[in-house]
Amino acid sequence: AVAVGYVRYRRGGPGRGLELRALRRARRQDIDDVGHKYYLELELGDVLDKDRTVNCTAEVLYHLGHKNTAPEVQFSVEGELRSTEEADEEFYNRIRSLEKELVAENIPDSHGNIPQELEPIHLLAWVASGYLIWQNSTENTHFHLAQIKHVKQVKRSDEDLQFDYVVLLHEMVSQEVIPWEVAVLWHPRRGLRVSRDRRQPGHTPG
C-alpha cells in the first residue's frame, strides 16, 4: 500500500487515479543495522482506464528504529498511462473560472455516490492521500482513503489551485478511521504538492 500510495502521489492527478491491480511478486530483505527492504513487482492501473495496466517495480525501505520518518520509496513504471493533458486543462480552467470558491462535503456520500463534476476533486484527494499514506505508514499499518469529509477551494493570486481537505483515512489493522487535514496545491504542468498536513486533533469517543 505504501508503494502504491507513493506512486499515486507522484503520478496521479485529477484525471488519473492509480490503483493496484495485482501484486506479482514481493520479497523482503532484512539489512542489519539499517532496516527492512521490500522488493515489489506490481501491476497498476488507472481507475478511469479499465483496459490498460502498467508494470511497476518498487523498493520500499523501512528504517530501523526511525518510527517517525517515512519509508524510502523508489519505483519505475514500464509502459504508458493514458494522457490526462486535456482533462487536466479542462478541470483547471473550470475551477479558475468559478465565481465562488468550491466547497463540498462527504465525497462519496453515504450511498457511495460522487457527482460527476466532483470526480476530479475526489481523485485529487486520492493523490494527496497517497502522500499521507507514504508519510505515515509503518510495516504494521495499511491505510486507505475512506472519504472526503470536507473540501474548500482557496483562491490564490498565483497560478496554482489550492484545495484544503479534511479526509478520513481508514487504517485496516487498528480499524480506526482518522480525520486528517491536508492542504493541496495543483497545477496541470507542475502537478500536486502537499503544502501542509496534520492529523486532526481531538477525538470522537462516540
Added chain:
Amino acid sequence: HQVLRIKTKNEEEVKQLQLLESLEHLELDFWISPSAPALPVDVRIPAVRVQSVKAFLESHGIEYSILIEDLQAVLDKEKQDMAESAQRQRSSSFDFGAYHTLDDINNELDHLASEYSFVEKIQIGQSYEKRPLYVLKFSTGGTNRPGIWLDAGIHSREWVTQASALWIANKIASDYGTDASITSLLDKMDLFLLPVSNPDGFVYTHTWNRMWRKTRSKIPGSVCVGVDPNRNWDAGFGGPGASNNPCSDSYHGPSANSEVEVKSVVDFIKNHGNIKAFLTLHSYSQLLMYPYGYKCTRPADYAELESLGRAAASAIQSLYGTTFQVGTICNTIYQASGGSIDWSYDNGIKYSFAFELRDTGRYGFLLPASQIIPAAQETWLGLKKIMEHVRDKPY
C-alpha cells in the same frame, strides 16, 4: 353521459322501456335491460339525449333516479386511482439495489416471511438499545434439521453486507422449487440468516456517523462508547489483534460475550445444537477466510477448508471476474482475537468462513449502490458452493 336507474311499477311501464330500447338511433346503453316490473332498469344515456329521455319518462309517470351524474368524471377518477395504485405496487416492491434504513429492512423481512410459507421471522434477542435481533429461518420441514448460519452487518459501517443479505434472502426464497440446488439444500437443511447483526450501530451510521463500526454499549469508566463485536467472542479473547482501549475501534470489550448482540447469537447456536456451517459477511477487501485469527497456526481441517475456499472463490470470480484471496484470517488479513468464526470452529462447526466483500479500497465502506446487486450475486455463488458441500458432506 348519465346513468339512470328506472323503477318500473307494472308490465305497462316495462313495455314502454322495451320500446325505448328498440329505438337504436337513441344509442341507449341498457346496463340492466327491462324484463320484469320488480327488477330495476339501469341505462346509460348519451349527454345529448339525457333531456329528452327524462322528459319521456316523466310524461309517462315512470320513476327514475340518477345513478351516475357524470360518467366521464367517474372514469377519469378510476384511471387516476389505477395509476396511483400501480405506482404504489411498483414502489412497494423492495429495491434490492439501494441502501435502506433499518425500518425498511425489517419491513422487507416481514414481507418475505408472509410471502413464503417456508420462511419465518424469529427474534433471537435484542440489542443494547433494545432493538430486536431478527433472524429469517428457512425451513421446509423436519425437526431440528442440520442448519446453516449466515450473518451480515456485525460491523455496522459495512453497508454492502446488510444489503447483500437481503438480496440473498430473496434469492433463496424465490428460487426454492425451481433451482435444483437450492431446493435440495432446503429439503435437507435449514438456513438461519441474520441480516443486521448490529442494529444499534447500523442506525448510528444512518443518523450520526457513517463510519461507526462497533456496538453502542456504554463502557463503565470510559467516555467512549461501543465494543468491536468481532473481537468479543470467546476465542482467544483479549489476545493479540484486539485493543483493551475502550476508545479503539477494535476494543474487545470488558469480557467475552459482554455484548448482547454476540451473546444472543452464541445462545441461539448452542441451543440449536445442530448447526453445521457458520458464515459471516464483512467488507471490504475481497477475501474469503477460515480460522484461525487468534493464532497463526493452521486449523486441523486446513486442507479441506482451503480447497473449499478456493472453489468458492473460483465460483465468485466466474460471474464478474472479481478476485477474492483465500486463506486463514491470520495469514490473509491480520492476527485478530475474539472473532466469530474462530469461536464457531472451536465449538465444533467445521465449516466456518468469513467473507470480506467488495471492493479493495477505491470506495471501501462507501460502495456505490449500483454495485450492491453484482456484489450480492457473486457472493451468493461462493456461499452456494460452500452450502452445497455442507449438504453433501454431513458430519
